[in-house]
Each structure stands twice: as structure tokens, then as C-alpha cells.
Amino acid sequence: MNLRDAEPQVAARKVGEPILAVENVSLAFGGVKALSEVSFEVREHEVRAIIGPNGAGKSSMLNVINGVYRPQHGRITFRGETRGHMDPRHSAERGIARTFQSLALFKGMSVLDNILAGRSLLMKSNIFLQALRVGPALREEIEHRKRVEEIIDFLEIPHARKTPVGRLPYGLQKRVDLGRALAAEPRVLLLDEPMAGMNVEEKQDMSRFILDVNDEFGTTIVLIEHDMGVVMDLSDRVVVLDYGRKIADGTPAEVRASQAVIDAYLGVKHEA
Amino acid sequence: MIYRETGQFKTTYASDQQLFPILQDRVFVIAFLVFAFGVMPFIASEYMFRAILVPFLILSLAALGLNILVGYCGQVSLGTGGFMAVGAYAAYNFAVRVPDLNLLVVFILAGACATLVGVLFGVPSLRIKGFYLAVATLAAQFFIDWLFARVKWFTNDSSSGSVSAPPLAMFGHPIESPAQKYLFVLAIVVVFALIARNLTRGAVGRAWMATRDMDVAAEVIGIRPLTAKLSAFAVSSFFVGVSGALWAFVYLGSWEPLAFDVNRSFQLLFMVIIGGLGSILGSFLGAAFIVILPLALNQLPTKLGIGLSTAMISHIELMVFGSLIVFFLIVEPRGLARLWAIAKEKLRLWPFPH
Amino acid sequence: MTATARNLTFAFFALLVAGAVSPMVIGSARFPQWLEVALGGLLTGVLYSLVALGLVLIFKASGVFNFAQGAMVLFAALTLVRLMEKMPLAVALAATLAIMFALAWLIERLVLRPLVNQEGIVLFMATLGVANFLDGFGQAVWGSQIYTLNVGMPKEPKIILQGTFEGGVLVDMEDLVAAGIAAALVAALMLFFQKTATGRALRAVADDHQAAQSVGIPLNRMWVIVWSVAGLVALVAGVVWGSKLGVQFSLSQVALKALPVVMLGGFTSIPGAIVGGLIIGLGEKISEVYLGPAFGGGIENWFAYVLALVFLLFRPEGLFGEKIIDRV
Numbered sequence: 034m035n036l037r038d039a040e041p042q043v044a045a046r047k048v049g050e051p052i053l054a055v056e057n058v059s060l061a062f063g064g065v066k067a068l069s070e071v072s073f074e075v076r077e078h079e080v081r082a083i084i085g086p087n088g089a090g091k092s093s094m095l096n097v098i099n100g101v102y103r104p105q106h107g108r109i110t111f112r113g114e115t116r117g118h119m120d121p122r123h124s125a126e127r128g129i130a131r132t133f134q135s136l137a138l139f140k141g142m143s144v145l146d147n148i149l150a151g152r153s154l155l156m157k158s159n160i161f162l163q164a165l166r167v168g169p170a171l172r173e174e175i176e177h178r179k180r181v182e183e184i185i186d187f188l189e190i191p192h193a194r195k196t197p198v199g200r201l202p203y204g205l206q207k208r209v210d211l212g213r214a215l216a217a218e219p220r221v222l223l224l225d226e227p228m229a230g231m232n233v234e235e236k237q238d239m240s241r242f243i244l245d246v247n248d249e250f251g252t253t254i255v256l257i258e259h260d261m262g263v264v265m266d267l268s269d270r271v272v273v274l275d276y277g278r279k280i281a282d283g284t285p286a287e288v289r290a291s292q293a294v295i296d297a298y299l300g301v302k303h304e305a
Numbered sequence: 306m307i308y309r310e311t312g313q314f315k316t317t318y319a320s321d322q323q324l325f326p327i328l329q330d331r332v333f334v335i336a337f338l339v340f341a342f343g344v345m346p347f348i349a350s351e352y353m354f355r356a357i358l359v360p361f362l363i364l365s366l367a368a369l370g371l372n373i374l375v376g377y378c379g380q381v382s383l384g385t386g387g388f389m390a391v392g393a394y395a396a397y398n399f400a401v402r403v404p405d406l407n408l409l410v411v412f413i414l415a416g417a418c419a420t421l422v423g424v425l426f427g428v429p430s431l432r433i434k435g436f437y438l439a440v441a442t443l444a445a446q447f448f449i450d451w452l453f454a455r456v457k458w459f460t461n462d463s464s465s466g467s468v469s470a471p472p473l474a475m476f477g478h479p480i481e482s483p484a485q486k487y488l489f490v491l492a493i494v495v496v497f498a499l500i501a502r503n504l505t506r507g508a509v510g511r512a513w514m515a516t517r518d519m520d521v522a523a524e525v526i527g528i529r530p531l532t533a534k535l536s537a538f539a540v541s542s543f544f545v546g547v548s549g550a551l552w553a554f555v556y557l558g559s560w561e562p563l564a565f566d567v568n569r570s571f572q573l574l575f576m577v578i579i580g581g582l583g584s585i586l587g588s589f590l591g592a593a594f595i596v597i598l599p600l601a602l603n604q605l606p607t608k609l610g611i612g613l614s615t616a617m618i619s620h621i622e623l624m625v626f627g628s629l630i631v632f633f634l635i636v637e638p639r640g641l642a643r644l645w646a647i648a649k650e651k652l653r654l655w656p657f658p659h
Numbered sequence: 660m661t662a663t664a665r666n667l668t669f670a671f672f673a674l675l676v677a678g679a680v681s682p683m684v685i686g687s688a689r690f691p692q693w694l695e696v697a698l699g700g701l702l703t704g705v706l707y708s709l710v711a712l713g714l715v716l717i718f719k720a721s722g723v724f725n726f727a728q729g730a731m732v733l734f735a736a737l738t739l740v741r742l743m744e745k746m747p748l749a750v751a752l753a754a755t756l757a758i759m760f761a762l763a764w765l766i767e768r769l770v771l772r773p774l775v776n777q778e779g780i781v782l783f784m785a786t787l788g789v790a791n792f793l794d795g796f797g798q799a800v801w802g803s804q805i806y807t808l809n810v811g812m813p814k815e816p817k818i819i820l821q822g823t824f825e826g827g828v829l830v831d832m833e834d835l836v837a838a839g840i841a842a843a844l845v846a847a848l849m850l851f852f853q854k855t856a857t858g859r860a861l862r863a864v865a866d867d868h869q870a871a872q873s874v875g876i877p878l879n880r881m882w883v884i885v886w887s888v889a890g891l892v893a894l895v896a897g898v899v900w901g902s903k904l905g906v907q908f909s910l911s912q913v914a915l916k917a918l919p920v921v922m923l924g925g926f927t928s929i930p931g932a933i934v935g936g937l938i939i940g941l942g943e944k945i946s947e948v949y950l951g952p953a954f955g956g957g958i959e960n961w962f963a964y965v966l967a968l969v970f971l972l973f974r975p976e977g978l979f980g981e982k983i984i985d986r987v
Contacts, residue, residue, distance in 0.1 A: 444965045625792075626788075
């Protein structure tokens with residue numbers, strides 16, 4: 034699938050300095066080594082893909098970046114701050130947002146509420162004012178509602194705004210997940226298999242959204258994807274993981290030509 | 306035909322987010338309030354006030370509080386009776402030891418005491434989840450039971466262990482007649498229901514529901530599970546504490562710790578389940594159901610001409626109760642509130658079938 | 660177990676032992692009396708474990724927290740005691756057991772099957788409903804007085820260890836026999852689970868419902884079996900407690916005590932139910948006898964719960980329970 038046939042040429046993005054870097058990160062669960070000494074960096078405004086066969090540790094890498102998992106070893110640098118491990122709340126405050134492979138939406142709430150929840154960090158009014166719903170509390174609700182409506186328009190789901198997300202089809206649920214992450218106005222957006230389970234049209238829509246977010250807001254994107262066509266067309270640079278190790282790092286063309294990558298996907302054993 | 310939204314367009318977010326966006330709903334609610342405040346005091350019998358309306362209103366308030374904790378925030382609590390007791394005894398002590406304190410202030414202070422205790426017993430919820438938490442809240446229940454029974458200071462060293470509330474009065478006007486008590490309680494409950502609605506629609510309500518649905522994801526978007534859970538315990542305990550004070554002062558008059566035992570906790574939990582978890586209306590519907598059911602069951606054998614001993618009636622009550630709970634959970638786990646919502650949906654389509 | 664978990668558990672047990680022994684160190688208790696109290700507590704603990712066992716069995720196999728276990732204990736005891744008025748003990752026992760099996764089948768059919776995919780809390784509430792129903796039904800059918808249950812348990816206390824300690828140590832023989840019965844039951848259950856095909860199937864169901872189904876294990880039948888076994892356990896608990904306290908409504912409440920036992924031991928562990936019961940029984944008795952007077956008595960109403968709560972703060976999954984991992 035070649036996205037360039039469906040959409041006009043994407044203008045060259047202005048890519049900046051590294052905003053996120055992981056150094057020698059190792060993560061193990063009991064005896065299982067999920068990540069071994071992985072190092073790479075992500076530049077601001079770029080679209081960075083992480084690919085690899087199943088079980089390569091891609092989701093674990095994202096979880097380490099935003100603090101859901103703590104690595105036994107290694108360091109993470111984000112916006113100049115270096116730490117041994119991240120913390121979910123801290124990373125959210127500093128500007129990392131993410132979507133989840135298994136959606137993790139708040140099933141009991143409507144689309145509007147789910148995305149509004151994404152703005153939690155930006156809402157400041159205290160509980161007593163909320164109880165009375167006057168003054169700052171009321172103004173805040175309306176103001177944030179406006180921003181969320183913009184996101185809903187952008188993702189083309191206005192008809193579904195009051196529907197409980199549990200009732201939406203899978204493709205729309207994925208958009209809500211993206212919307213919730215966008216609501217936080219993040220600097221870096223981590224996308225965990227945003228195209229999983231989608232047909233060609235849905236993938237084109239989602240790709241368009243991702244590119245638009247990167248273009249219009251300059252959000253740095255780190256995405257895990259299995260669809261090679263999508264990865265090659267969307268991303269500026271690619272990291273390839275296999276059995277928890279990095280085996281390639283470069284532009285899509287470089288990575289596609291790398292023998293190590295081809296071997297990994299074809300299942301050829303190679304010595305570590 | 307009558308319940309259509311056609312022609313009702315909202316031009317601002319404020320109007321879309323108002324309490325009752327559909328005109329027919331607004332009309333209905335206003336009519337209902339006018340009836341409750343203006344007409345009911347004159348037409349209802351004393352029995353109606355004393356045995357049905359007042360207990361229904363007070364228990365609705367408690368159910369509302371519990372629903373915030375269990376339904377909106379997903380923290381199961383079996384210690385609600387204990388928090389009601391804290392409210393009741395706190396109100397008693399304030400009223401008796403600080404004479405001439407405004408009745409509303411007494412109740413608010415009682416609620417505040419219950420809030421403190423509630424937050425204290427809510428702290429374990431950060432480590433303990435699900436059923437473990439439910440049983441942990443029983444620790445609160447039994448400990449509080451024991452505390453008020455044994456520590457004489459709380460009951461002003463009363464020899465029998467039971468205490469009586471002082472006569473009720475607000476700004477010099479006595480609150481004595483059943484109709485006056487009803488209006489007093491009604492006013493308080495309406496205000497609290499409004500507060501509950503505002504909270505659940507706002508940021509704090511979304512934080513509660515997010516913590517309930519998926520607390521790991523909630524943390525990732527910046528919601529602090531700690532704050533969410535503790536605030537749920539705090540708000541819930543405040544509601545429950547005030548309801549406990551009302552129950553003791555307005556409904557019972559004089560009471561002992563048994564009035565707030567573990568059976569009360571279960572009764573409130575049933576109200577919330579049958580009424581509908583995560584629904585304000587549900588709390589009221591559930592309370593109405595639980596208040597009216599025993600009365601109906603008591604009257605039924607005599608109406609049907611069957612003579613049954615009081616003991617047998619109470620056994621049958623338990624059986625009907627238990628079966629109804631199972632029945633509701635099978636047929637509509639989201640409770641009476643959901644049935645109400647379905648009815649409204651059908652009404653919107655009427656007279657068309659779909 | 661991780662190092663911290665190990666250390667915390669160790670610290671907790673050390674504190675427990677210190678607390679249990681402290682009356683002798685700082686108070687005026689002498690060893691023989693302390694031993695009496697301790698033995699009494701341990702034996703009561705075994706009886707709590709009996710009820711807790713039923714809870715754990717059902718949770719392991721069907722993931723349901725069976726709040727009705729206490730009501731089942733009462734119902735079994737009531738049925739037995741009333742049937743015994745009309746038939747000899749052995750026949751009455753068999754009949755009661757059959758009734759408990761029928762009850763298990765009914766519960767599976769009417770309550771569990773319609774609710775099969777609902778969340779845990781819904782199933783828990785359903786068992787609350789079943790508990791209410793059973794309480795009402797049992798009393799409506801069999802009556803609500805206190806009935807004496809005589810199954811031949813020894814009633815006189817015995818004095819042991821007269822040679823070692825002056826005056827000897829008083830032991831309640833009935834409790835001792837009850838503990839023996841409970842131990843035999845647990846041994847039989849462990850054999851059942853480890854050695855028989857049905858037991859193996861039940862363990863498979865406990866591990867993973869869907870996987871068990873996909874190898875052909877009939878879930879519904881397994882649940883009937885588990886609830887029947889729980890019914891058997893309830894009957895034994897009913898016999899033991901009913902013989903001790905008399906068969907009356909408050910038996911249902913005794914079962915509430917099994918909840919902290921299960922919390923302490925972990926919901927999915929049979930050894931946990933036993934160890935938990937022992938700890939709770941011992942702790943409760945010692946605190947009531949030695950701490951109680953300072954607080955005006957009545958501590959045993961809440962001690963078990965507070966003990967379990969404190970323990971859970973250190974180990975939220977209980978002593979032997981499975982660690983709860985949140986996957987995203």
C-alpha cells in the first residue's frame with residue numbers, strides 16, 4: 034500500500050534536536066528479557082517508527098518511555114532531563130501522551146468525556162467550585178469543551194460524541210484513543226499499533242490524522258506499527274528491534290535494505 | 306410525539322451542558338419540584354411523611370453518597386453504616402456540647418467528621434482492591450460499632466447506651482410536625498443531589514470514572530489515582546455522614562449503635578445495585594424500592610387474606626429480597642435507572658415502534 | 660517472592676509472635692494459662708478455616724466470591740438438625756448432603772449461568788442475594804428457634820499435661836475433635852484435587868476458564884461439582900459449629916468471620932485458608948483475653964478484620980494469594 038498515491042506529497046518536515054533519548058535500557062520480567070541494552074534517540078518534530086517481529090519488545094519500549102515499566106538498567110533523557118526510570122504522571126506532565134494497543138478507553142464514559150479526561154492535567158479548578166459549578170469551574174468546563182470539540186472535528190467523529198465508547202465500532206474507538214492522547218497537547222505522542230485491525234480505508238484515514246498532527250502541531254511521533262507500507266511512508270527514521278535488541282536504526286530505505294532486518298523477519302537464526 | 310427534541314437546537318456549549326438540556330425534562334423536573342415542595346405537604350398523611358417520605362429521602366442521600374464511591378469510582382464499601390453512625394454521633398455531640406449552634410452547622414460539622422474518618426479508612430484503597438477492599442471496609446464498620454458502644458464519652462455517658470437528639474429548630478422556628486420535617490429534609494436532599502450532579506459531570510467525576518474503568522490508563526493521562534480515590538471517599542463520607550445525622554435527628558429521635566450496623570451497610574449497597582450503579586437517579590429509585598418493599602410485603606398477606614406470623618413475614622421478606630437482587634442482576638445489571646432510561650428511549654420514539 | 664515481600668512477611672509474623680507472646684513477658688500471664696488461651700484460639704481458628712475453605716474452593720474454580728457460604732453453613736445445619744428429628748444420624752447426613760448437592764445445581768443453573776460473563780462485582784452481589792434468600796428460606800421451612808445439634812461430640816473439657824504444669828492445661832475436647840475432623844477434610848480435599856481426574860479438571864478451570872473449555876472440560880458441570888464440594892464443606896462446618904453453638908441464625912454471622920481469614924490467606928489458596936484461620940483464631944483469642952479488659956471488652960468483634968486489613972497493607976494479595984498484575 035502506497036500512501037503517496039492516495040494523498041498529496043507530504044512536505045519535508047523540519048526536524049530538530051533530539052528531544053527523547055534512551056541509553057542502554059534493559060528490562061526483564063523474572064527470567065524473560067524484554068529489552069537488552071537498547072539505545073536510540075528521537076528528534077523533535079520527526080516521525081520515528083519502532084518495528085520488529087512479534088515479541089521483540091516494542092510495547093515494552095513504549096511502556097519504559099512513559100514510565101509504566103521501570104527498566105533494571107539504563108537511562109532515559111526527555112527534554113534535557115535524564116532519569117533512571119520515568120513515572121507515568123511525571124511524563125504526562127512533561128508532555129508525553131500515548132495510545133494503547135488494547136485501547137484502554139474508559140468504557141463507561143462517552144466519547145466527549147473520554148477526551149475531556151485527557152485534558153485532566155490542564156484543568157485546575159478545585160472541588161468546591163466544581164460542586165457549585167460556578168465561576169472558574171464553569172468557564173473551564175466550557176473552554177475545554179471547545180478544545181475537545183476541535184479534536185472531535187479533526188478526527189471526524191462529531192456524530193458519536195455522546196455515545197458511550199463501549200458501543201462504538203473498533204475503528205472509531207481507536208480514534209477516540211488518539212483523541213484522548215491529543216487532548217493533552219503533548220510534545221511527544223507514543224502510538225502503540227494505531228492501525229491494528231483496520232482495513233485499507235481506515236488506515237488511510239488514520240495515517241492522514243497522524244501526518245496532520247505532526248504537520249500542524251509539530252508533535253513528535255513515536256509509533257509502533259506492523260504494516261510495512263505505512264511505516265515506510267510515514268516515518269522519517271526507523272528503529273528495528275528483535276528479541277529485545279536493536280538490530281537496525283536509520284531511514285526507511287536503509288532499514289529495508291539491511292540484511293539483519295531481513296533475516297529477523299524471515300526467521301533466520303543469527304548469532305547475537 | 307410528546308418527547309421529541311426536534312426544534313431544540315443548542316447554540317452554545319453552556320446550554321448543551323446544562324442540567325436538563327431537553328425542554329420536556331426541564332418542565333417535568335420543575336413541575337415535580339413544585340409538587341414536592343408546594344403540594345405534597347398539604348395532601349400527604351402523617352403516616353406517609355413518617356414512614357415513607359422522610360426515610361426515603363434520608364436513605365436516598367446515603368445511597369447517593371455510596372453510589373459516588375461504588376458506582377462512580379468503583380471502590381466497594383461495606384462500611385457505610387459506620388460512617389452514618391459517625392455523622393449521627395458527631396451531630397449529637399456538637400448539638401449537646403455546644404448549645405445554640407445552628408442546626409445546619411451541626412449537620413455540616415457532622416459531615417466533616419464523617420469525611421475525616423472516611424478518608425482515613427479510604428487510604429488502604431490505594432493498595433487494596435476489589436473484594437479485599439470490601440472486607441477491609443468491614444473493619445471500619447465493626448470498629449466503629451464497637452467504638453460508639455464502648456467509649457462512653459460519645460454517648461455523653463448515657464447508662465443505657467442510647468441517646469436522644471435535642472428538639473429541632475432553625476432560626477427560631479421549631480421543626481416538629483411531620484410536614485415540617487419532610488420539607489426540611491427535602492430541601493437538604495435537593496441541594497445535595499444538585500451538588501452530586503455537578504461533581505459527577507465535572508473534572509472530578511471524570512477522574513472517578515476513569516479510575517474505576519482503567520486506573521493504569523488514568524494515571525498515564527495525568528489523573529492521580531490517590532487523589533481520585535480519596536476524594537471519592539471524602540465526598541461519599543460527607544454525604545453519608547450528613548444522612549446519618551439526619552436519620553438520627555429527624556427520623557429516629559433517639560437511637561443506639563445498632564441502628565447503623567452492618568445490616569444497614571448491606572441495605573444501602575442493595576439500594577445502589579438495584580437502583581443503578583453510577584446513576585444519581587438510580588440512588589433515589591433504589592432507595593424508594595427498598596423503603597417501600599417491606600411495607601408492601603407487610604401489607605400483602607392481610608390484603609390477600611392469608612394470615613402469617615410476623616416472623617414468617619420477615620423470612621419471606623428475605624427470600625423476596627434475595628430473589629429480586631438476583632433477578633435484577635440477571636435482567637438488568639445496570640438497575641432501575643437503566644430501565645428508566647430505556648423507557649424514556651421508547652417514549653421518544655412513541656408512537657413509532659423503532 | 661521478592662526480597663521486600665519476604666522481609667515484610669517475615670516482619671509481620673515476627674510482630675504477630677511477639678504480640679502473642681507479650682502477655683507472658685509484660686503481663687502477669689503464666690505459661691499454662693497462656694497455653695490454654697492459645698490452644699483455644701488455634702482450635703477456633705481451625706473452625707474458621709472450615710468456612711473459609713468453602714469460600715476459597717469456589718473462588719478458585721469459578722472466580723466468584725461466594726458471600727452465601729455462611730448462609731449455606733446455616734442452611735446445612737438447620738436441614739440436618741430438623742431431619743435428625745425424623746431419622747437416624749447417618750440417613751439424615753446423607754439426605755442433607757443430597758439436598759446441598761441439589762442446592763449447588765440450582766445455584767449454578769439459576770444464578771451462575773445467566774450471569775456467566777458479568778464482572779466479579781455483579782457475581783458477588785448475586786451471592787449476596789442468594790445469601791438473603793437462603794437465610795429466609797431455611798428459616799421459613801425449618802423454623803427460627805435455636806436447635807441443639809447432637810452428633811456425639813464430646814462435651815466435657817479435658818485437662819492435659821498435668822505432669823508438666825501444675826494444675827494442667829484445660830482443653831475443650833469438642834474443639835479438638837472438630838479440629839481433627841477439619842484436618843481430615845482438608846487432607847481428603849487435597850487428595851481429591853491432586854490425585855483424581857475431576858480434581859485436575861477443577862484446577863484447570865481455576866487457572867483459566869477459556870483454556871479449560873478449549874480442551875473440552877465442561878465448565879457448567881465443573882461449577883456444579885465445586886459448589887457441591889463447597890456444600891459438603893458447609894455441612895461439615897455446620898455440624899461442627901452447630902454442635903458447639905447450637906443451630907441458630909447467628910451461625911450465618913459467624914461465617915462473616917471467615918472473610919478476614921480468606922483475605923489474610925489469599926483468595927485462591929487452600930493452605931492460606933488454614934494458616935489464615937489459625938492466625939485469626941489465635942490473634943483474636945489472645946487479644947480478647949489480654950487486651951480486652953483494657954478496652955472494655957468486645958475486641959473480638961473487630962480484631963480479625965483490623966488484623967487482616969493491616970496485613971493486606973503489606974501484602975495486598977494475602978499470604979499465599981496470586982499477585983495481581985495490571986496489564987495494559
